Amino acid sequence: MLTTDQDLERYLDEHRDARLESYKALLRIPSISALPEHAADCRATAEWIAADLRASGVEHVEVAETGGHPVVYGDWLHADGAPTVLVYCHYDVQPVDPLELWESPPFEPVVVGDRILARGSGDDKGQLHLHLRATEALLATRGKLPVNLKFVFEGEEESGSENLDRWLEAERDRLTADFAVISDTGFFEGNVPAITVSLRGMMYAQVDVTGTAVDLHSGGYGGVVQNPANALAQIIASLKGPDGRIRIPGFYDDVVPLSDADRAAFAELPFDEPAYLANLGLPELVGEVGFSTLERRGARPTLDVNGIWGGFQGEGTKTIIPAHAHAKVSCRLVANQDSEKTFEQFRSYVEEIAPPGVVTTVRNLHGGEPSLTPIDHPATQAAARALTATFGREPVYIREGGSIPVCASFERILGLPVVLLGFVPPNQHAHAPNEWMDLNNYELGIRAVVRMWDEVAKLDAAGLARPG
Amino acid sequence: MLTTDQDLERYLDEHRDARLESYKALLRIPSISALPEHAADCRATAEWIAADLRASGVEHVEVAETGGHPVVYGDWLHADGAPTVLVYCHYDVQPVDPLELWESPPFEPVVVGDRILARGSGDDKGQLHLHLRATEALLATRGKLPVNLKFVFEGEEESGSENLDRWLEAERDRLTADFAVISDTGFFEGNVPAITVSLRGMMYAQVDVTGTAVDLHSGGYGGVVQNPANALAQIIASLKGPDGRIRIPGFYDDVVPLSDADRAAFAELPFDEPAYLANLGLPELVGEVGFSTLERRGARPTLDVNGIWGGFQGEGTKTIIPAHAHAKVSCRLVANQDSEKTFEQFRSYVEEIAPPGVVTTVRNLHGGEPSLTPIDHPATQAAARALTATFGREPVYIREGGSIPVCASFERILGLPVVLLGFVPPNQHAHAPNEWMDLNNYELGIRAVVRMWDEVAKLDAAGLARPG
Numbered sequence: 001m002l003t004t005d006q007d008l009e010r011y012l013d014e015h016r017d018a019r020l021e022s023y024k025a026l027l028r029i030p031s032i033s034a035l036p037e038h039a040a041d042c043r044a045t046a047e048w049i050a051a052d053l054r055a056s057g058v059e060h061v062e063v064a065e066t067g068g069h070p071v072v073y074g075d076w077l078h079a080d081g082a083p084t085v086l087v088y089c090h091y092d093v094q095p096v097d098p099l100e101l102w103e104s105p106p107f108e109p110v111v112v113g114d115r116i117l118a119r120g121s122g123d124d125k126g127q128l129h130l131h132l133r134a135t136e137a138l139l140a141t142r143g144k145l146p147v148n149l150k151f152v153f154e155g156e157e158e159s160g161s162e163n164l165d166r167w168l169e170a171e172r173d174r175l176t177a178d179f180a181v182i183s184d185t186g187f188f189e190g191n192v193p194a195i196t197v198s199l200r201g202m203m204y205a206q207v208d209v210t211g212t213a214v215d216l217h218s219g220g221y222g223g224v225v226q227n228p229a230n231a232l233a234q235i236i237a238s239l240k241g242p243d244g245r246i247r248i249p250g251f252y253d254d255v256v257p258l259s260d261a262d263r264a265a266f267a268e269l270p271f272d273e274p275a276y277l278a279n280l281g282l283p284e285l286v287g288e289v290g291f292s293t294l295e296r297r298g299a300r301p302t303l304d305v306n307g308i309w310g311g312f313q314g315e316g317t318k319t320i321i322p323a324h325a326h327a328k329v330s331c332r333l334v335a336n337q338d339s340e341k342t343f344e345q346f347r348s349y350v351e352e353i354a355p356p357g358v359v360t361t362v363r364n365l366h367g368g369e370p371s372l373t374p375i376d377h378p379a380t381q382a383a384a385r386a387l388t389a390t391f392g393r394e395p396v397y398i399r400e401g402g403s404i405p406v407c408a409s410f411e412r413i414l415g416l417p418v419v420l421l422g423f424v425p426p427n428q429h430a431h432a433p434n435e436w437m438d439l440n441n442y443e444l445g446i447r448a449v450v451r452m453w454d455e456v457a458k459l460d461a462a463g464l465a466r467p468g
Numbered sequence: 469m470l471t472t473d474q475d476l477e478r479y480l481d482e483h484r485d486a487r488l489e490s491y492k493a494l495l496r497i498p499s500i501s502a503l504p505e506h507a508a509d510c511r512a513t514a515e516w517i518a519a520d521l522r523a524s525g526v527e528h529v530e531v532a533e534t535g536g537h538p539v540v541y542g543d544w545l546h547a548d549g550a551p552t553v554l555v556y557c558h559y560d561v562q563p564v565d566p567l568e569l570w571e572s573p574p575f576e577p578v579v580v581g582d583r584i585l586a587r588g589s590g591d592d593k594g595q596l597h598l599h600l601r602a603t604e605a606l607l608a609t610r611g612k613l614p615v616n617l618k619f620v621f622e623g624e625e626e627s628g629s630e631n632l633d634r635w636l637e638a639e640r641d642r643l644t645a646d647f648a649v650i651s652d653t654g655f656f657e658g659n660v661p662a663i664t665v666s667l668r669g670m671m672y673a674q675v676d677v678t679g680t681a682v683d684l685h686s687g688g689y690g691g692v693v694q695n696p697a698n699a700l701a702q703i704i705a706s707l708k709g710p711d712g713r714i715r716i717p718g719f720y721d722d723v724v725p726l727s728d729a730d731r732a733a734f735a736e737l738p739f740d741e742p743a744y745l746a747n748l749g750l751p752e753l754v755g756e757v758g759f760s761t762l763e764r765r766g767a768r769p770t771l772d773v774n775g776i777w778g779g780f781q782g783e784g785t786k787t788i789i790p791a792h793a794h795a796k797v798s799c800r801l802v803a804n805q806d807s808e809k810t811f812e813q814f815r816s817y818v819e820e821i822a823p824p825g826v827v828t829t830v831r832n833l834h835g836g837e838p839s840l841t842p843i844d845h846p847a848t849q850a851a852a853r854a855l856t857a858t859f860g861r862e863p864v865y866i867r868e869g870g871s872i873p874v875c876a877s878f879e880r881i882l883g884l885p886v887v888l889l890g891f892v893p894p895n896q897h898a899h900a901p902n903e904w905m906d907l908n909n910y911e912l913g914i915r916a917v918v919r920m921w922d923e924v925a926k927l928d929a930a931g932l933a934r935p936g
Binding site: 034035094095097098101159160200202204211212213214215216217218219220221222223224225226227229230232233234235236237238240242244280281282283284285286287288293296297300301302303304305306307308309310311312313314315316317318319320321322325326327328330332355356357358359365366400401402403426429430431432433434 | 503566569628670672679682685686688692694695697700702704705706752753755756761768769770773775776779780782785789790793795796798833870871901
């Protein structure tokens with residue numbers, strides 16, 4: 001194994017078992033931010049992290065109120081003259097349904113071979129924990145950090161970061177930095193080290209179609225009234241063509257087209273599409289015509305139903321016309337689309353195509369903006385050197401399909417360039433049953449973070465400001 | 469009140485309270501045939517009815533095994549020379565979800581004004597109970613019935629009558645009769661006495677669309693894979709055009725077109741469409757273009773989603789591509805469509821239009837055939853005279869939108885003409901929360917049944933055989 005420095009490596013080696021136990025303890029708290037009944041668990045998680053930071057020697061540690069689940073803040077600012085980095089992870093996790101598909105309980109972490117299985121093991125408690133341990137090891141062995149760090153650990157990422165922007169606005173003075181590191185992304189297919197340079201934004205809406213106050217007998221009323229579930233299917237089917245193109249007028253207006261260089265970069269990525277397909281177990285991959293799989297994932301917007309329901313869902317038959325039907329529909333957005341503008345286009349189109357005889361309403365549940373970071377930014381290059389030294393190969397630069405709204409918030413509210421340095425393997429079942437994290441990625445991730453700070457310490461802080 | 473004969477009317481008057489208590493007792497047993505956990509309740513209901521028949525003096529009473537929920541059989545065959553009538557009702561009821569919309573618990577009947585509220589109050593325990601009480605009153609006051617009766621009370625009507633046909637085949641010799649009376653229909657809009665001369669059949673299928681083994685992160689996979697819920701919506705939307713015409717090839721091939729006389733009869737029905745619409749609380753009625761509301765309900769086939777589900781249904785947002793999505797889809801069929809043939813057309817069309825990248829399967833959950841009875845049949849006319857004498861106005865003849873598969877079974881297996889003599893008011897929330905029955909219809913229904921038997925006793929049994 002490549003080492004950082006001998007004392008630090010010895011420290012990490014001696015604390016391996018304790019580190020795993022601490023990781024498991026963090027995973028055991030069911031911090032599901034979307035479910036009100038887990039509010040106390042979210043707070044307990046924040047307190048757990050705050051105590052851990054304090055024990056390592058991080059200062060000004062605070063479980064900060066936001067109006068929702070708290071943010072954990074802490075800093076260490078004694079690296080005079082060195083750059084200051086804002087480190088972001090989130091401690092909240094996705095809901096766990098369908099629970100019956102989990103091979104082990106989601107909040108009882110188990111290690112199987114090189115994997116640790118639990119909700120949040122990768123997204124994002126595992127990556128947060130890796131930063132905690134890198135900080136602990138540095139302070140324990142060197143008595144100091146090579147750079148100034150400000151930690152911002154959020155508790156509402158999986159439920160829309162409702163309160164974060166307001167908190168960032170209010171705390172702007174305390175959060176000055178040279179750039180931000182967000183660890184909530186992952187490696188490329190084949191577990192290839194990667195730096196994410198682009199994220200998609202999101203427009204998340206709910207469509208509600210309402211007919212009568214109660215379900216109707218489908219014999220007595222079939223053919224007479226509009227069926228809300230049929231109407232909903234009609235609406236959804238009208239949103240996207242069989243060519244994968246979204247039909248909402250104006251939807252693509254602001255999309256930055258892919259340049260020849262962009263397309264060449266996508267084509268060069270070491271992507272084993274047959275293996276990827278086999279792993280998914282699907283008959284074929286499907287998406288917007290005219291774009292490769294990686295282009296569709298990284299650089300093209302899309303539209304997906306995240307949930308749909310209405311009427312009878314039990315075994316057997318029930319002969320009703322459902323009183324109402326519902327769908328959650330979201331679009332992933334790319335630079336330079338705007339989530340609010342997209343929602344308005346979506347609402348206006350749905351209202352236009354809504355079938356007669358029922359009442360259709362559209363609600364905006366969440367919006368987040370897309371983000372692009374330059375590959376040649378000095379902080380991105382420092383991260384690349386840290387990954388190369390730790391994992392023995394140069395990272396690839398990828399455009400990820402997911403959304404991390406805080407990325408755009410850091411850029412917009414705090415004026416910070418963002419480096420997306422994440423360590424989860426692809427296909428780690430984020431948001432799904434049996435989420436797992438690769439323990440080698442986790443362990444090497446700690447070393448990579450240490451090396452990243454050592455690399456950043458060599459940079460001239462004045463050269464790190466966000467360009468233009 | 470118009471009376472049948474004085475002794476009988478006095479008897480009914482004296483037993484009014486006991487009758488209501490008995491009615492409520494029958495409604496209290498939650499005989500939901502579709503849910504396996506209610507199997508014992510279905511059997512208890514059958515036993516309750518058998519005991520009631522025996523107490524009235526009906527003979528050969530038996531809780532007959534069918535392989536599913538039992539049939540209650542009983543007969544009284546001492547009216548020498550008079551016609552023999554097979555009387556059919558069903559004692560099972562629909563599921564009660566969504567339970568939270570019931571104003572009182574579905575199996576705790578309450579009387580509010582002229583209404584009794586409970587699951588099964590109209591469909592069909594109330595009508596079954598009305599026959600029990602007519603029989604009891606006749607035997608108690610006259611010591612005999614005017615006609616020979618064979619009771620067949622089924623327990624699987626609401627779950628597809630899976631076992632009835634086999635039982636009818638096996639019991640064919642015991643079930644010989646001159647015609648059948650089925651009491652599982654209702655009055656016309658405005659609570660106008662009616663005889664149903666046509667019922668729709670049904671094809672009920674489930675469409676399952678399967679993608680990956682687990683839900684996928686909609687960021688990581690959005691735009692790359694087919695979304696099963698989007699695909700399902702696409703399939704459903706392709707089944708019916710905005711003109712309300714079903715697009716399944718061959719679907720209309722066997723439909724008997726409406727004659728000018730048929731259309732004139734529909735137009736003459738006393739139908740208050742604005743009141744009907746206002747009662748439903750809908751912005752407008754919607755259906756196949758070129759046909760009136762009553763024509764669409766009574767004489768045209770249709771296609772409805774009875775239930776749809778897939779992915780996240782909770783509050784807030786969950787950013788997944790559902791692993792699978794499902795819909796229950798049924799068609800109401802009219803003469804001379806065939807449910808099996810329709811299912812094959814449906815399956816073949818769904819398979820043809822199923823989007824790529826997912827696996828789509830179609831299952832046949834249930835089929836039932838449409839039915840038409842001649843208005844001028846002597847038994848139909850006897851029923852008309854009984855209704856006229858009891859309710860003070862001539863009945864209208866209607867084509868109902870619902871399906872009673874047993875109707876076609878009686879015609880096909882037993883060779884019996886069928887008279888549909890039912891007493892529930894329209895808009896009584898059959899299959900929905902807050903099902904109710906009009907207690908005047910129930911009380912007068914008992915008198916009408918007595919009169920019906922007195923009218924049938926005057927008929928020449930030889931003239932009752934099923935024509936053609």
